[in-house]
Amino acid sequence: MIDFTRISLTLAFAAMSPQLALANIVCAGTYEFFSGKNTVQAIPGEAPENGARAAELYNSRAGWVGQLIPKPQSEGLHEVEVSQCGRQFVLTQGSKTMLFLQSIMDETLYVAQDIGTAEVDLTLRVVDHKIMVGTIAGKSHGFEINYPVAMDPRDVSMPAMRGCAEATVQEEQVDEDRLIIDPALRLEAINIVADQLGVPRDRAETYIYAQRTVAKTESRNDEPIILSPGEGDCPLVFAGIRDCVRYPSDTTTIVETNVLLDEGGRLLPVTTDGSATNRIRVDDPGLADICAPEESLPPASQRLRMTFFAIDEDGINDVQASLVDADTDIATDAHYANGYNAGRQQRVQGADEAYQGVGAPVTGMH
Structure with a gap:
């Protein structure tokens, strides 16, 4: 020493x-x-x-x-x-x-x-x-x-890391600075993407990753919102009370899904790196011991990100697809599909338009 x-x-x-x-x-x-x-x-x-x-x-x-x-x-x-x-x-x-x-x-x-x-x-x-x-x-x-x-x-x-992944998940779940992504909408988005890419639903979460929580933005207003009678969901007559108070939700209805593609456009199984941002990487069985890796899958070349915006109060039901370089995180192509109707069918149509808009890059699965 x-x-x-x-x-x-x-x-x-x-x-x-x-x-x-x-x-x-x-x-x-x-x-x-x-x-x-x-x-x-x-x-x-x-x-x-x-x-x-x-x-x-x-x-x-x-x-x-x-x-x-x-x-x-x-x-x-x-x-x-x-x-x-x-x-x-x-x-x-x-x-x-x-x-x-x-x-x-x-x-x-x-x-x-x-x-x-x-x-x-x-x-x-x-x-x-x-x-x-x-x-x-x-x-x-x-x-x-x-x-x-x-x-x-x-x-x-590899050092002994038992219990560390579980601790990371628990910390994410109780973090006051994070919002829970609407669980039903998250599952729906995963299924829509699976159907679009030809992934069997029982294997969807092997190839498609969507976070369960997301960091709150600094611009988010955590103060109660005062609504006048007839505004939003505030009734015109409310037991003699003139105004309604809406408190911020602990959930968000914006869902981001991600998949990884090899150089030929084939889907790769995904996992996360365990960090706070949960950056995804290839779930390669040969890399179970990252300190002595034996790669059995090709590296990721691109990441296909599909983001669902289901914000009913603003009349938004849009989907955006982006192709991102897997190494640099620089977007190489993107398409935004505007949704003019509410509901799942609009999200299915939006996902199809957005996916076709970036060239429908998926050619198969590993």
């Missing part, structure tokens, strides 16, 4: 030693830690005598990690133990340990909690669950330091 308390002038003459949510599972096991050349700059007025020369010697040192780290230097094998459903991991080498906590702003970023000085930070970003890249940056002993580090997996496996 790297001794982070010894970042000093002498290290300028040699390599300075660096110290899921389910959506972001960090693979546990053995990694090789690399540090690389970047910059060590003497701070004018603060660096020791000949500090500039020391920095120059460090930056000119010779030394995997592909082209990511110029002149990388191995710091040896380290062990990673993951806990708290992927929210933290402990990095160990011999008797030395260091705790990393997941950033509350970015679930792919982990920050070391104690590297021996408050003026130097070590951060690691998780890439594809089992590659970690980062930096050591800050000020130490009269030097500004900033250089890359990386952890290359050697023998890794």
Whole structure:
């Protein structure tokens, strides 16, 4: 394990030693830690005598990690133990340990909690669950330091994540900042899409994903709405009361469904990554252990999103279809079908128009 308390002038003459949510599972096991050349700059007025020369010697040192780290230097094998459903991991080498906590702003970023000085930070970003890249940056002993580090997996496996998926679902269900999607309308939308795409209904939720809750928007008005007699569903005569009060609903009647298509337009089975946004991915049996994947299905090329807007009070019963690049989430085509009547039949017609409007891209199923 790297001794982070010894970042000093002498290290300028040699390599300075660096110290899921389910959506972001960090693979546990053995990694090789690399540090690389970047910059060590003497701070004018603060660096020791000949500090500039020391920095120059460090930056000119010779030394995997592909082209990511110029002149990388191995710091040896380290062990990673993951806990708290992927929210933290402990990095160990011999008797030395260091705790990393997941950033509350970015679930792919982990920050070391104690590297021996408050003026130097070590951060690691998780890439594809089992590659970690980062930096050591800050000020130490009269030097500004900033250089890359990386952890290359050697023998890794899935950490124990029992109960984490269930906890995520429970948190979503009780979150006061989320609205429940009308369950009957959600099921109806899934069935309409299944019929449109030729998916047997008993396999609909294998290929079609629709969230059960959705985040409230900042613009949503949570204050009671005052209606005058005869306005909306407020009766003209209401036991002598002039106005009616309508309280905001805890449900929404906007339903979004998503499917994934391979390059040839065939439907792929879907699951979610377990994050708060429930981003969908291919449910590949060969990827049950994402730390040692053996893909058996092709990657997703496009995502077909169909959104049903059933807002009776505004006279809206529309359907929009969008084709989205599976990797970039950039929309490549879209069609909006206006609904002029209420009810399921209008939604069926709207789904057909919207789907045909984006080229009816589905060619079959895996």
